[in-house]
Amino acid sequence: MAAKRGTDEMRDRVVLGEFGVRNVHTTDFPGNYPGYEDAWDQRRFEEAFRVDIIREEEGALEFDMVGIDAAIANAFRRILLAEVPTMAVEKVFVYNNTSIVQDEILAHRLGLIPIRADPRLFEYRNQGDEEGTEIDTLQFQLKIKCSRNPQAAKESSDPNELYFNHKVYSKHMTWVPLGNQTELFPDADFRPVHDDILIALLRPGQEIDVLMHCVKGIGKDHAKFSPVATASYRLLPDITLLQPVEDEAAEVLQKCFSPGVIEIQNIKGKKVARVANARLDTFSREVFRHEGLKNLVRLARVRNHYIFSVESTGILPPDVLVSEAIKILMGKCQRFLNELDSVPTE
Amino acid sequence: MAEEGERKAALETVQADGTDGNCVTFVLHDEDHTLGNSLRYMVMKNPDVEFCGYCITHPSESKINFRIQTRGTLPAVEPFRKGLNDLMGVCQHVLNTFERSMKEYRAQREEEMQ
Numbered sequence: 539m540a541a542k543r544g545t546d547e548m549r550d551r552v553v554l555g556e557f558g559v560r561n562v563h564t565t566d567f568p569g570n571y572p573g574y575e576d577a578w579d580q581r582r583f584e585e586a587f588r589v590d591i592i593r594e595e596e597g598a599l600e601f602d603m604v605g606i607d608a609a610i611a612n613a614f615r616r617i618l619l620a621e622v623p624t625m626a627v628e629k630v631f632v633y634n635n636t637s638i639v640q641d642e643i644l645a646h647r648l649g650l651i652p653i654r655a656d657p658r659l660f661e662y663r664n665q666g667d668e669e670g671t672e673i674d675t676l677q678f679q680l681k682i683k684c685s686r687n688p689q690a691a692k693e694s695s696d697p698n699e700l701y702f703n704h705k706v707y708s709k710h711m712t713w714v715p716l717g718n719q720t721e722l723f724p725d726a727d728f729r730p731v732h733d734d735i736l737i738a739l740l741r742p743g744q745e746i747d748v749l750m751h752c753v754k755g756i757g758k759d760h761a762k763f764s765p766v767a768t769a770s771y772r773l774l775p776d777i778t779l780l781q782p783v784e785d786e787a788a789e790v791l792q793k794c795f796s797p798g799v800i801e802i803q804n805i806k807g808k809k810v811a812r813v814a815n816a817r818l819d820t821f822s823r824e825v826f827r828h829e830g831l832k833n834l835v836r837l838a839r840v841r842n843h844y845i846f847s848v849e850s851t852g853i854l855p856p857d858v859l860v861s862e863a864i865k866i867l868m869g870k871c872q873r874f875l876n877e878l879d880s881v882p883t884e
Numbered sequence: 885m886a887e888e889g890e891r892k893a894a895l896e897t898v899q900a901d902g903t904d905g906n907c908v909t910f911v912l913h914d915e916d917h918t919l920g921n922s923l924r925y926m927v928m929k930n931p932d933v934e935f936c937g938y939c940i941t942h943p944s945e946s947k948i949n950f951r952i953q954t955r956g957t958l959p960a961v962e963p964f965r966k967g968l969n970d971l972m973g974v975c976q977h978v979l980n981t982f983e984r985s986m987k988e989y990r991a992q993r994e995e996e997m998q
Contacts, residue, residue, distance in 0.1 A: 580973050617918060
C-alpha cells in the first residue's frame with residue numbers, strides 16, 4: 539500500500555524539497571511502471587481531461603487545463619507567444635520628419651503599436667514582394683504638424699497652452715484603404731488598439747508625414763507580432779500537512795504561506811491548522827526556514843493540472859487566441875502528415 | 885525556369901545502411917521544441933516504440949532530428965504517423981472542450997447578470 543502511494547506520488551506530483559525539486563519529468567510511459575496502463579488511449583484521455591474557465595476579464599483570461607501533459611501545455615504556451623499571427627507596421631515610408639525623433643526610432647516605435655485588425659482576414663505577404671497587394675497590406679498615414687497657439691497667454695509656460703499638436707498620439711494614425719479594401723471590409727474600423735500611445739513630441743515648425751504598411755507576421759519573426767501581453771501557466775500547488783499542527787505552530791505555519799492558504803480552526807479549544815485553498819499559494823518555501831515546521835508539510839505540485847493565464851494586447855480576445863493556438867498545432871501535425879503521404883516511402 | 889526542384893522539403897528521413905526501417909531519424913525543417921517535445925511525448929506513449937528522442941542540431945538552424953526506434957520489425961514511420969494522428973486528436977478534443985467551457989461560462993455569467 540505504501541509502495542503504491544509512493545509510485546502514485548512519483549507519477550502525479552512534482553515535489554518541492556528543501557534543496558531541490560523531485561519527480562520533475564513525466565515518467566508514465568508504457569513499460570516504466572508494471573501494473574499501470576500507460577499506453578496512449580484517446581478515450582481514457584477524454585474522460586480525464588477537462589477545462590475550467592476561472593475568470594474572463596477585458597483582455598485577460600484565466601483557465602485550468604486538467605489531465606494534459608507538460609509537453610502539450612508548453613506547446614500551446616509557445617504557440618501563443620510566438621506563432622499566432624497578427625498585423626503590425628512593417629514598412630514606414632518617411633516623406634517628411636523634422637521632429638527630434640530619428641527616422642529609425644520613429645519607425646521602431648510605430649512597429650510596436652498594436653493594430654486592431656483581425657489577422658484572419660489577411661494573407662501573408664509573398665516573399666520578395668515590395669509593393670504589397672490589398673489582401674496582405676494595411677496602409678496607415680500619420681501626418682501631423684505642430685504650430686504655435688496665437689491665443690496663448692504671454693507668460694504661460696505650459697506646452698498644452700502654447701502649442702497645437704505638440705504630442706503625437708496613436709489616435710493620429712488614419713487608415714488609408716488600398717485598392718478595393720473599402721468594399722472588402724465595409725464595416726471595418728482599422729486603427730491602433732489604444733488611442734493614447736505617445737509616439738513623439740513636436741515643437742512649432744516640426745512635422746511628421748509618414749505612410750505605413752502593416753503586414754501579417756508571427757512573434758517568432760519579431761516580437762511586435764506577438765498577440766499576447768503575456769501567456770503563462772503554473773501548476774496547481776498541493777500542500778499536505780503530514781502531522782496535525784496546533785497552537786503557536788499553527789500561527790507560524792499560517793504566516794509561512796500566502797494569505798488564505800492555511801486557515802486556523804478552533805477544535806475543542808485548541809487551534810488546529812488546515813489547508814484551506816492551496817491554489818492561492820506562490821510557494822515562497824518559507825516553511826523550510828523553520829526547523830520545527832519543515833518536516834510537517836509536504837509541498838508539491840499536481841503534475842497534470844495547468845493554470846493558464848492569457849493576457850491579450852487587444853488585437854484578438856484571449857479565448858480566440860487560445861483557439862487559434864490549438865488550431866496552429868493541428869496545422870503543424872497536418873503538414874507533416876501530408877508530407878508523409880506525398881513522399882513515397884522507400 | 886523550372887522551380888519544382890527548389891521546393892524545400894519539410895521532412896527528410898535518414899536511415900543507416902543495413903538496417904531495415906526499424907530505426908529512422910526524421911529531419912523536420914522549420915520546427916523547434918513546440919512540435920518536437922509534444923510529438924515525442926505522443927510517440928513515447930506507443931508501446932511498440934523502444935526509443936524516441938529529438939534534438940535541435942544547432943540553435944541557429946530551425947530544424948530538429950527526431951529519432952524513432954521500434955521494437956521488433958515495425959517500420960519506424962508507423963509510430964511517427966500514429967503520433968501525429970494522436971496529437972491531432974488531442975488538439976481537436978482540447979479545442980472542443982475549451983470552446984464548450986467558454987460557452988458555458990459565458991452563459992452562466994449572463995444568467996447571473998439577470
